Amino acid sequence: MVNNINARNLLILVVFIMTSFMYALSANHVEKIKMENPKIFAEHVKASTITVECPNGLTVDQECDEKVSFSSKFQSIIKQRESLIGVWNDISTVCFYLSVIIAIVLAYSLWSGRKVNK
Numbered sequence: 001m002v003n004n005i006n007a008r009n010l011l012i013l014v015v016f017i018m019t020s021f022m023y024a025l026s027a028n029h030v031e032k033i034k035m036e037n038p039k040i041f042a043e044h045v046k047a048s049t050i051t052v053e054c055p056n057g058l059t060v061d062q063e064c065d066e067k068v069s070f071s072s073k074f075q076s077i078i079k080q081r082e083s084l085i086g087v088w089n090d091i092s093t094v095c096f097y098l099s100v101i102i103a104i105v106l107a108y109s110l111w112s113g114r115k116v117n118k
Contacts, residue, residue, distance in 0.1 A: 003114040007096055012109055016102040023095035030088050045074045 034041045051067040070078065 007063075009106070009109050009113060012102065012106045016099065016106055019095050019099045019102055023092060023099055026088050026092035026095060030085055030092060031083055035087070037084060040077060040084065043077060045077055048074075076101065 047068045048071045049069045051069075053065045053067070
């Protein structure tokens with residue numbers, strides 16, 4: 001894509017800074033929503049029943065399916081939280097993982113560029 005190693009590293013660095021900034025921005029927005037709505041986010045949501053299903057003789061410590069059910073009060077709180085936050089939490093998660101991946105790519109690019117220069 002880019003033949004010049006310095007230009008490629010600079011481009012990767014700019015993309016890394018942008019995704020890190022977007023992660024910080026979206027995480028801050030989620031926290032701001034939580035601070036503006038303390039009644040909805042203050043209460044601890046507890047599951048009413050947890051059902052564990054272990055197929056083919058697996059024990060509970062192994063990979064088993066858990067079905068969690070909530071009371072109607074807690075279900076309404078969860079729906080309110082999801083409607084307020086929307087996709088901001090998902091955007092924050094995606095930006096975080098992209099930042100980690102781009103940091104690894106940048107480290108590899110810098111390392112391979114150093115190796116070529118020697």
